[in-house]
Amino acid sequence: MDLTLSPSEATFREEVRGFIRDRLPTEIRERLSKGHAGRKQDIVAWQRILHERGWAAPHWPKEYGGAGLGTAERLILVEELQRAAAPQPLPFNVAMLGPVLLRFGTEEQKKFFLPKLARLDLWFCQGFSEPDSGSDLASLRTKAVRDGDEYVVDGQKIWTTSAHHADWIFALVRTEQAARKQDGISFLLIDMKTPGVSVRPIVSIDGQHHLNEVFFDKVRVPVANLVGEEGRGWDCAKYLLASERTNIASIGLCWERLGYAHELAEKVQQGGKRLIDDAKVRTELAMLGAEVRALELTNWRFLLDPEINRKKPGFASVLKVKGSETMQELTTLIARLAGPAGLERRDGEGPDALHPLAAALPRYFFFRAATIYGGSSEVQKDILAKTLLG
Numbered sequence: 001m002d003l004t005l006s007p008s009e010a011t012f013r014e015e016v017r018g019f020i021r022d023r024l025p026t027e028i029r030e031r032l033s034k035g036h037a038g039r040k041q042d043i044v045a046w047q048r049i050l051h052e053r054g055w056a057a058p059h060w061p062k063e064y065g066g067a068g069l070g071t072a073e074r075l076i077l078v079e080e081l082q083r084a085a086a087p088q089p090l091p092f093n094v095a096m097l098g099p100v101l102l103r104f105g106t107e108e109q110k111k112f113f114l115p116k117l118a119r120l121d122l123w124f125c126q127g128f129s130e131p132d133s134g135s136d137l138a139s140l141r142t143k144a145v146r147d148g149d150e151y152v153v154d155g156q157k158i159w160t161t162s163a164h165h166a167d168w169i170f171a172l173v174r175t176e177q178a179a180r181k182q183d184g185i186s187f188l189l190i191d192m193k194t195p196g197v198s199v200r201p202i203v204s205i206d207g208q209h210h211l212n213e214v215f216f217d218k219v220r221v222p223v224a225n226l227v228g229e230e231g232r233g234w235d236c237a238k239y240l241l242a243s244e245r246t247n248i249a250s251i252g253l254c255w256e257r258l259g260y261a262h263e264l265a266e267k268v269q270q271g272g273k274r275l276i277d278d279a280k281v282r283t284e285l286a287m288l289g290a291e292v293r294a295l296e297l298t299n300w301r302f303l304l305d306p307e308i309n310r311k312k313p314g315f316a317s318v319l320k321v322k323g324s325e326t327m328q329e330l331t332t333l334i335a336r337l338a339g340p341a342g343l344e345r346r347d348g349e350g351p352d353a354l355h356p357l358a359a360a361l362p363r364y365f366f367f368r369a370a371t372i373y374g375g376s377s378e379v380q381k382d383i384l385a386k387t388l389l390g
Contacts, residue, residue, distance in 0.1 A: 016055075016081075033256075051119045054067035055067060057089065057118045075300070078252060082255070083252045093120060095247070100240050124170055125192075137172070140185065144175050146223070149222060151221045151226075157171065160212045160213070163214050167192055175231055185237070190216075190221050196216060205368065206361075206362040249299045249323035261285060261333050268337055298322070320374060325371065328368065
């Protein structure tokens with residue numbers, strides 16, 4: 001596929017690059033370019049800057065704070081943000097809950113929540129997975145019992161990313177038992193400050209606190225916080241999982257990490273010689289460059305060709321599998337190039353915490369989970385076997 005942009009698309013790319021160059025705070029760019037995770041204040045600050053331009057939720061209608069961008073422009077925007085090591089707009093707000101509210105929400109819910117989601121005045125997290133309900137999400141057991149104008153929620157969610165930062169959680173709960181397990185599930189919006197909600201941290205293998213357990217003990221939730229119809233929350237969940245596929249392959253992030261690998265290879269020396277002068281290192285970089293380019297072409301073809309979307313809906317799994325595997329290969333190479341310095345851990349927020357190699361190993365560990373979160377590779381391959389191979 002020819003990736004030559006139209007004149008308007010090329011102009012838009014230059015506009016995005018100029019905006020990022022002028023508005024992205026230097027401190028945030030430096031932290032993320034060295035592989036450090038974005039802090040809450042970084043994500044909030046940058047999303048509000050994007051919101052001023054309408055780019056925090058670019059695919060939303062303008063009346064709700066979006067820009068109404070088409071698929072190609074959205075793809076360009078996402079790639080350029082990732083290439084620049086800029087924080088991404090909070091996906092739970094913009095890519096997940098927002099589209100669900102636009103499709104299933106009441107007018108009152110849209111008016112109250114959407115502006116706050118776009119500007120990140122409210123930080124949402126996702127309450128889907130449970131200790132015994134991960135890949136088989138429909139087997140969830142967190143229940144909500146109707147009591148007048150409220151639901152009483154009891155149960156537990158796990159692997160809840162950024163729940164310790166969140167103001168609210170959108171959760172799947174079982175409101176009735178049904179013959180088909182996908183039925184009887186409802187989609188609720190729950191204020192995390194409600195009595196009975198508690199959060200327990202999970203420290204992952206990279207030594208960071210991204211994940212949590214969330215417990216609900218007789219939590220009372222207004223019926224007005226139900227999204228869609230009672231017992232039809234599975235429709236909301238399927239729409240949420242399918243509505244945002246622009247970023248599934250993380251193309252821009254792959255290019256950004258490949259550029260960082262080149263930078264390390266030129267700086268790091270072994271035996272008095274730069275690593276980039278090693279033919280084996282250059283070969284690995286070239287091969288990964290070819291992989292990222294092939295992934296980029298496939299991503300554009302999938303997103304811009306309506307026939308692929310219509311005839312092969314499971315094709316998105318190709319992007320998820322290949323994108324996550326490519327990112328693992330890139331972070332593995334970066335960890336190897338960093339060598340012993342990549343093992344170094346530094347605490348604090350000052351300049352010494354920004355050692356150019358010190359974040360190599362934590363990011364390597366973080367992306368070990370890339371083939372699990374968002375749908376494990378095993379599940380994705382099962383989808384491919386059924387939908388593409390029959």
